[in-house]
Amino acid sequence: MQLKTLCLGLLEMGDATGYDIKQMFERSLNHFHAASYGSIYPALKQLEQEGHVRSRLETGGHHPGKRLFSLTEQGHAHFIESLTGTEPDENIRSEFLVLMFFSHLLETAVLEQKLDRMEARYNNKLEILGPLLDQKHTAGIRFTIEFGISVMTAKRDFIRKHRDKLLSDHKEPPHSKALPVEKQR
Amino acid sequence: MQLKTLCLGLLEMGDATGYDIKQMFERSLNHFHAASYGSIYPALKQLEQEGHVRSRLETGGHHPGKRLFSLTEQGHAHFIESLTGTEPDENIRSEFLVLMFFSHLLETAVLEQKLDRMEARYNNKLEILGPLLDQKHTAGIRFTIEFGISVMTAKRDFIRKHRDKLLSDHKEPPHSKALPVEKQR
DNA sequence: AACGATATATATCAATTCGATATATGTTTA
DNA sequence: TAAACATATATCGAATTGATATATATCGTT
Numbered sequence: 001m002q003l004k005t006l007c008l009g010l011l012e013m014g015d016a017t018g019y020d021i022k023q024m025f026e027r028s029l030n031h032f033h034a035a036s037y038g039s040i041y042p043a044l045k046q047l048e049q050e051g052h053v054r055s056r057l058e059t060g061g062h063h064p065g066k067r068l069f070s071l072t073e074q075g076h077a078h079f080i081e082s083l084t085g086t087e088p089d090e091n092i093r094s095e096f097l098v099l100m101f102f103s104h105l106l107e108t109a110v111l112e113q114k115l116d117r118m119e120a121r122y123n124n125k126l127e128i129l130g131p132l133l134d135q136k137h138t139a140g141i142r143f144t145i146e147f148g149i150s151v152m153t154a155k156r157d158f159i160r161k162h163r164d165k166l167l168s169d170h171k172e173p174p175h176s177k178a179l180p181v182e183k184q185r
Numbered sequence: 186m187q188l189k190t191l192c193l194g195l196l197e198m199g200d201a202t203g204y205d206i207k208q209m210f211e212r213s214l215n216h217f218h219a220a221s222y223g224s225i226y227p228a229l230k231q232l233e234q235e236g237h238v239r240s241r242l243e244t245g246g247h248h249p250g251k252r253l254f255s256l257t258e259q260g261h262a263h264f265i266e267s268l269t270g271t272e273p274d275e276n277i278r279s280e281f282l283v284l285m286f287f288s289h290l291l292e293t294a295v296l297e298q299k300l301d302r303m304e305a306r307y308n309n310k311l312e313i314l315g316p317l318l319d320q321k322h323t324a325g326i327r328f329t330i331e332f333g334i335s336v337m338t339a340k341r342d343f344i345r346k347h348r349d350k351l352l353s354d355h356k357e358p359p360h361s362k363a364l365p366v367e368k369q370r
Numbered sequence: 371a372a373c374g375a376t377a378t379a380t381a382t383c384a385a386t387t388c389g390a391t392a393t394a395t396g397t398t399t400a
Numbered sequence: 401t402a403a404a405c406a407t408a409t410a411t412c413g414a415a416t417t418g419a420t421a422t423a424t425a426t427c428g429t430t
Contacts, residue, residue: 002415033279034276039415041382083290084291086283090280090282102197102325117273140285146343147285204406221388
């Protein structure tokens, strides 16, 4: 699924600027689909050329030139069609697991740091997701939040469960210079 | 972490061709980091220019011109440094959760299909990961497999747990034409 | 009232990666 | 012996990231 399709979907919820769309990503979709300004603005521009959205410049005390986008009838139809035709799937890119894959090449102290930082990161993400449950949502949006919490908890608990044994069984790699861990940024 | 770094890491395990590296990705890293030929070959070329790997053309009955890459001392040092400096993190891109986010716009029959297909997909992935546990691995590689199984199971079970209520509470979207589900590819 | 920090808002661009396509040879199977 | 499959490399347009630049509005503090 392209970002263009997702922007269309977010415009189903009401008119919005590129900035608003970025906010929506950060507030509600970040744990399963991030997007940058560098892709959102070009996507909106293309969608307008294709007739899926319309835009108007907001006048009145506003910033540089606030451009408010709205979905066209055609854009709505196209979104529903795309959504219906999208195969459910997911893509993972885990630098953490890459680190673990090569952990026999890391010093014990470094490995410990990686595990602890990843656990902390999962905890941070859980602290962000938790409060979202207090708001009202459609059943589908609630599903995405609860799914996220459930999966993130499983990941954090997996690290917690294996951490100690992993570290006590771990052997220093050959040629280890045992540099102080603090050297890293 | 760039793909170049990962290729360096895989060459720590022994000399390999671009094709071999692609195989390693598919056999061992696919569930947390995929890579395509279109990025592997250019990565190896660049690594050679940077002096991190060396290559020699294999002669003798072989295919087009089998090019075997091996890590240099410099490449090894660079890999360890990159690895040590990599922040543990992960990136998710879930089209499944996008589908769920907008599920109020899907017909019930379509939603049902999406949920069932995603559950099936998780089951397929689990069937691939399971047998990997029978082989010998470093503790770190075993960790990545068990982590994958554990998380994938949590995801599948989450779908199973919520599926029925989600479907029975679901309302047909406005303007639904109730097209037969089979129309989709 | 003035100042600095933060939030709102858009735009651009090099670098990275995907995914599809093309090409060619070796090996296994029916 | 032919077809199907596995081995092997290369290329390229398109999508996306992440960094950077620019400008105005608003809020908090002294």
